Amino acid sequence: MLHAHNCHSPNAVFSLHIDGHPDAGDPDDWSKTPLYRMPRNEHELKLMMQQNDIFIQIAAGTGLINRFIWVWPKFDVGGWFHKKNESYVSMKLEVGFMYQDEGIRPALELCYCLQSDYFQIKHPCNIAKVNRRMLEGIEPFPIDRGSCLDMTLGGIVELVSTDKAIELAKSGSWIKASDSVILDIDEDFYGCEAVSAPLYDAGMNEDDIKGLSFYVGKILCTDNAKDEMKADRYFQKLLKAVQETLKRCHSGRLGEETCESNHAFTEAVLALMPDMTTTKDIMCLPKESTLFMLVNLVARLSRCSDTQLQHIASIGVCMYESQRSTTFNRNNGMILCAGYNGPMSDKVLYHSTNEQEIAISSRSLKEMLTQAFIPQVVTVCRSVRDGYTPRRSFH
Structure with a gap:
């Protein structure tokens, strides 16, 4: 040292x-x-x-x-x-x-x-x-x-x-x-704990977590603490909308065609969300590009169990590092706020x-x-x- x-x-x-x-x-x-x-x-x-x-x-x-x-x-x-x-x-x-x-x-x-x-x-x-x-x-x-x-x-x-x-x-x-x-x-x-430990305990792995972070980073971009919190609130609403849509699918309230199509399922989820024009200041890309990434993110979230979704909600999303850091770039997007080291790390x-x-x-x-x-x-x-x-x- x-x-x-x-x-x-x-x-x-x-x-x-x-x-x-x-x-x-x-x-x-x-x-x-x-x-x-x-x-x-x-x-x-x-x-x-x-x-x-x-x-x-x-x-x-x-x-x-x-x-x-x-x-x-x-x-x-x-x-x-x-x-x-x-x-x-x-x-x-x-x-x-x-x-x-x-x-x-x-x-x-x-x-x-x-x-x-x-x-x-x-x-x-x-x-x-x-x-x-x-x-x-x-x-x-x-x-x-x-x-x-x-x-x-x-x-x-x-x-x-x-x-x-x-x-x-x-x-x-x-x-x-x-x-x-x-x-x-x-x-x-x-x-000191690994904040991601509940995700691993619930059956997720490093690739699952990185995959979610990748799509979060293509959808949500912020450069200050106020927008960071706004983006996390949006993500929490998205998780609840996914959970509600899954329940409607399982109960038969949504048609089979909607529940089996990623695009149709995403549309059902977004119908429960605020209009994207009200959140454009925390979005990375134009609306059409963001929608494309949302389909992929929602598809991944829809494959998670209810327990996994609850743990993902407890972790939320955040900027990958402080905006004051030398290497910070808004365009790198946000991440699942799962911390720097996993529960099996020997560094901490x-x-x-x-x-x-x-x-x-x-x-x-x-x-x-x-x-x-x-x-x-x-x-x-x-x-x-x-x-x-x-x-x-x-x-």
């Missing part, structure tokens, strides 16, 4: 990150971001928002922060980032650049050296390879310390358990009243929660934060779009 921080910035602050995940992802492309300096305009600021879990590295690369504290939740005991369950671990990082021969021309790469008094590091210096997403998950590339040049970025990374963070906060020496703190709270600190540690546990976590959070320091900035992330915060509890 790379957390690059500029120790020399006169305005340096540190990040107190309370989250079920470290959000330590590597940026797709460091060349798009302002390194060693703060962003100078809105364009540069937008280029820093490449993906959902990389904001810490990019903010650190500008020199904004020189200390990163991840407070991990109680349910993450034995998690991948602290398998030995140490309640507190800190690491010192130095980050620089090096050129690697790629054949045609040397490629500029980030490199880093890491040291810690808390555990032994087999290969302290490595090429980060952060600008190649296809290398995500591959082991680091060990290098000699002398190969990493211009190591003027650096800082401290701390991994702290919830209980230890409470103890340290009470000491008054861990975070001082004079410190400049960015407090970042992600609601999956309370629990899942934990279901309940009201009692939520209350305990809230008390721990309050105890941790009722201290002398006052954050300069507070952010709260719901983690609903990525499907991690338990959907039945996020409200």
Whole structure:
């Protein structure tokens, strides 16, 4: 993991990150971001928002922060980032650049050296390879310390358990009243589930989910939260219309010809829907093209069981990523809001929660934060779009 921080910035602050995940992802492309300096305009600021879990590295690369504290939740005991369950671990990082021969021309790469008094590091210096997403998950590339040049970025990374963070906060020496703190709270600190799990439990598979998302994305296109909610309401009405039409078919109230023809069935469904002229602002294509895609979507939905349709309704549709992300494009359309990882994924540690546990976590959070320091900035992330915060509890 790379957390690059500029120790020399006169305005340096540190990040107190309370989250079920470290959000330590590597940026797709460091060349798009302002390194060693703060962003100078809105364009540069937008280029820093490449993906959902990389904001810490990019903010650190500008020199904004020189200390990163991840407070991990109680349910993450034995998690991948602290398998030995140490309640507190800190690491010192130095980050620089090096050129690697790629054949045609040397490629500029980030490199880093890491040291810690808390555990032994087999290969302290490595090429980060952060600008190649296809290398995500591959082991680091060990290098000699002398190969990493211009190591003027650096800082401290701390991994702290919830209980230890409470103890340290009470000491008054861990975070001082004079410190400049960015407090970042992600609601999956309370629990983490795969929102798509009920779909799999109901007999659907990845192809089924992707197929529905494909047609949703050809029909519904939005670029703001208000229209996103409007599109979801439209989708919910479509699901109810499909369910009602299926009931009418099963009861014999609709003729066999209507129920066996995809086009006729879709017309029966749309007869229960608002006129499409009232929803054209959330549609991707002209009416005729949208109708063509609706026939395919309705046909897929009509093959779902009533239980599957109910779970699809509970998940709904959403934009595939925040409209503030660098790569966002309205024309990519919306998706079934089934989250980033399925229930069988080994990339995320899942934990279901309940009201009692939520209350305990809230008390721990309050105890941790009722201290002398006052954050300069507070952010709260719901983690609903990525499907991690338990959907039945996020409200």
